[in-house]
Amino acid sequence: MPLTFRKSFRILPGVRLNLNKRSWSLTTGGERGPRYTRSSTGRRTTSMDLPGPFGWRRTRSTRRD
Template identity: 45%
Template structure:
């Protein structure tokens, strides 16, 4: 099992994600969030009450 690192810094609706692969960021709230990962992928997430969620990846590496 390898080592990993992940740290998230929140500032209101903006979140900065630090990991071993690099830096990513996201913007939104509990219901709707747009994320840009360290490797360049963009993801839209919609989370509804009751455990329902929808996620779509918009861009590849």
């Protein structure tokens, strides 16, 4: 079983800094409403929890030169 590294820090209310072995990301947004994540690899994700067992997520990867 491989070992992984992932750590999340709350730096301000509604703002989290997420670290893993290869990159970092910044997540903004609250519990009620959309969350926006931007990664150091250029990935952008918008997600939202919907009522019940549903969730919505849209991910866009941007090319970094």
